[in-house]
Structures are given as structure tokens and as C-alpha cells.
Amino acid sequence: MMTIYHNTRCKKSREGLEMLENSGKEFRVREDLKEPLSEKELSDLLEKLTMTPIQLIRTKESIWKEKFQDKDLNDQELINIMTKYPKLIERPIIEGKTAAVIGRPLVNIEKFL
Known part of the structure; x- marks a missing residue:
């Protein structure tokens, strides 16, 4: 099952959520501002993203x-x-189980699905 790390106040995040809802695939929503990731979870996520920490920072x-x-x-x-x-x-x-993607631009989510 997939997870979307989501912020309800972010337009791109809402669009990404809508794209997942329309995909018909199973997923869960994790509002990471309300339920922050642990250091281990974040390290694992960075590995799936194949990114360095600075690349994930706004x-x-x-x-x-x-x-x-x-x-x-x-x-x-x-x-x-x-x-x-x-x-x-x-x-x-x-x-996902073995990989992850940032949904900016939204086409990244399309390719991931």
C-alpha cells in the first residue's frame, strides 16, 4: 500500500491526493505536520527517494x-x-514499498503510478 505525505493547506499536495484518489489504488494519508516522521522513517524515505537530505528541504x-x-x-x-x-x-x-517520489511536478506522480 502507498502512503502520501500530505499537507491539507498545500495546493500541490491536495492535487496529488486527488490524483491518488482517482487512480483507484490503495493508499493511506499521513499528514506529516500532525504526525511528524521519525529520523529513521525520514532516512528510509530519503533512501527510497534516492535523494540527499538537502534536496528534500524547502x-x-x-x-x-x-x-x-x-x-x-x-x-x-x-x-x-x-x-x-x-x-x-x-x-x-x-x-510505495520500494520507491518514493515527490509530487512536484504532478507528472512525477503519474509516472510513479
Whole structure:
């Protein structure tokens, strides 16, 4: 079963959710702002995405700019920051059993399905 990491306030995330609903495939919704990922879950997700932590961070967010952008942070520190500030994580993310994809642009979800 797939999981969508979703933020109800994000237009792209809502569009990604609608695409999954229309696909007929089984999935669950995880609102990661309400149910943040653990460091282990985030590390596993990054592996499925084949991304580095910095690639998953929304660097235009004010939290990032104010607190972190000028710091030299390693991957583990970045993972820790994302678990503390889940708003910094790009979304929507669609996770399957062995792979995952960021749903920006939405065509990524189409290809993943």
C-alpha cells in the first residue's frame, strides 16, 4: 500500500491526493505536520527517494532562511532539523514499498503510478 505525505493547506499536495484518489489504488494519508516522521522513517524515505537530505528541504521557507541557511550542516543534522520542523519537507511525497517520489511536478506522480 502507498502512503502520501500530505499537507491539507498545500495546493500541490491536495492535487496529488486527488490524483491518488482517482487512480483507484490503495493508499493511506499521513499528514506529516500532525504526525511528524521519525529520523529513521525520514532516512528510509530519503533512501527510497534516492535523494540527499538537502534536496528534500524547502529552502525558501522562512524557518530555513532564519535559522539554518548560513550553517554548514551534515546529513544527519539536516534529518534532525526536518523531524523538528516538518514544514521544511517538500510535499506531496508518495511512498510505495520500494520507491518514493515527490509530487512536484504532478507528472512525477503519474509516472510513479
